[in-house]
Amino acid sequence: MTELLHMNDNYLREFDAIVESAGKDYVVLNRTAFYPEGGGQSSDHGTLTNGSRTVKVLDVRKEEREIRHKLDGPPFKIGSKIHGEIDWTRRYECMRFHTCQHILSRYLQLKYNVETVGNMIKPEESRADYSPLEAFDDEMKRKVEVGVNEILNQNIDVKIQFMPRSVAIVFLQERGYQTRYLEMVPNSVQEFRVLIIGDFDAASCAGTHVRNTREIGHIQIGKSKNVGAGKRRIYFKLID
Numbered sequence: 597m598t599e600l601l602h603m604n605d606n607y608l609r610e611f612d613a614i615v616e617s618a619g620k621d622y623v624v625l626n627r628t629a630f631y632p633e634g635g636g637q638s639s640d641h642g643t644l645t646n647g648s649r650t651v652k653v654l655d656v657r658k659e660e661r662e663i664r665h666k667l668d669g670p671p672f673k674i675g676s677k678i679h680g681e682i683d684w685t686r687r688y689e690c691m692r693f694h695t696c697q698h699i700l701s702r703y704l705q706l707k708y709n710v711e712t713v714g715n716m717i718k719p720e721e722s723r724a725d726y727s728p729l730e731a732f733d734d735e736m737k738r739k740v741e742v743g744v745n746e747i748l749n750q751n752i753d754v755k756i757q758f759m760p761r762s763v764a765i766v767f768l769q770e771r772g773y774q775t776r777y778l779e780m781v782p783n784s785v786q787e788f789r790v791l792i793i794g795d796f797d798a799a800s801c802a803g804t805h806v807r808n809t810r811e812i813g814h815i816q817i818g819k820s821k822n823v824g825a826g827k828r829r830i831y832f833k834l835i836d
């Protein structure tokens with residue numbers, strides 16, 4: 597299985613790897629810094645080069661238990677040494693959005709007792725789904741914006757810790773994390789990657805995140821809509 601370098605280092609932009617297998621339009625590497633689409637976060641883009649040929653990476657996803665880098669050109673030969681570079685502008689924006697989504701989710705959980713039931717993290721505008729949340733009028737929207745921005749302004753350190761499953765479950769429950777998400781983690785997973793945003797929030801997450809809330813800027817909440825069964829989808833942007 598491909599070693600996922602982002603798990604330990606969210607700021608790694610370049611890496612060296614070896615091509616382990618290849619398909620018509622993709623390669624599988626022994627290690628990668630590219631984030632494969634998952635957990636609501638869209639995949640990284642970037643380039644792979646063998647020194648003489650550079651190919652764009654259009655998408656990275658888990659398919660048939662492999663991490664496949666989809667290429668804009670023919671794949672490199674198996675055994676090739678390659679150098680990868682991720683599109684940092686796109687990735688860093690996803691990191692800022694993803695940490696912001698955790699803060700928005702925790703804020704809504706604390707203030708309105710709603711659970712996060714889905715998310716879509718991508719550049720320019722991201723979104724998350726909350727339940728039960730029937731209404732979200734302009735006054736509420738403004739209050740949430742102000743409240744989340746007050747948290748962001750506190751320059752809170754964001755840390756990633758690996759914990760044994762049983763330790764993580766106790767830790768997360770004590771911190772008020774949604775048990776729904778703990779139940780979703782398959783039993784085969786014996787180590788949890790826990791994202792800790794100071795005293796404000798703790799969550800199980802495999803995504804990419806910033807080191808401090810000051811990197812995020814400020815949230816601007818956009819439209820929201822009902823997506824059935826008491827669920828409301830809230831869109832948001834980031835501004836300086």
Ligand SMILES: [Zn+2]
Pocket residue numbers: 635694698800801802803
């Ligand atoms: Zn997350």
